[in-house]
Amino acid sequence: MRVLGIDCGSRVTGYGVIDSDGAECFLVRCGVIRSKSSESLAARLCSIHHGIFEIIRDLQPEAAAFESLFYATNVQSALKLGHVRGVSMFAAAEANLPVFEYSPLEVKSAVTGYGRAEKMQVQQMVRALLKLSEAPEPYDASDALAVAICHVHTNRFNRSVAAHI
Numbered sequence: 001m002r003v004l005g006i007d008c009g010s011r012v013t014g015y016g017v018i019d020s021d022g023a024e025c026f027l028v029r030c031g032v033i034r035s036k037s038s039e040s041l042a043a044r045l046c047s048i049h050h051g052i053f054e055i056i057r058d059l060q061p062e063a064a065a066f067e068s069l070f071y072a073t074n075v076q077s078a079l080k081l082g083h084v085r086g087v088s089m090f091a092a093a094e095a096n097l098p099v100f101e102y103s104p105l106e107v108k109s110a111v112t113g114y115g116r117a118e119k120m121q122v123q124q125m126v127r128a129l130l131k132l133s134e135a136p137e138p139y140d141a142s143d144a145l146a147v148a149i150c151h152v153h154t155n156r157f158n159r160s161v162a163a164h165i
Helices: 041-059 075-094 104-112 119-129 139-163
Strands: 002-007 012-020 025-034 063-067 099-102
Touching: 002 041, 002 075, 002 139, 012 041, 012 139, 025 041, 025 139, 041 075, 063 075, 063 139, 075 099, 099 104, 099 139, 104 119, 104 139, 119 139
Parallel strands: 002 063, 063 099
Antiparallel strands: 002 012, 012 025
């Protein structure tokens, strides 16, 4: 199974693509899509959509996983983040990928075993789980990989439960 994890941000959107054989996960590629703060929101959304669509076209994932929105005190930031999530999800839907969402608590718990883990802890566990010599940089990329790993673990658990029902 090949999974695309996406960590949405209005300035930096992280992505991570992993393969899983059901037991282990392997890094395919990770990175970030940066948009210029000098550009209009519409132009930034267009470049994020295009970047996600190119990753999907190039790497052919079978599913896309997103971190769900969390509580934000700044309404403007939350709205911008919602727009970024919308165009990112649209890119996945446009490519006929099933889209899954996980809360920050679910992602951190799946990767570190602790739902309130710090970014550095998540980054180090992603490095360990993917057997990488160095931690993936920046945090946006490691967070996206964590979302993809969460999907693999959740999907594996759900299949296991279904097999025993």
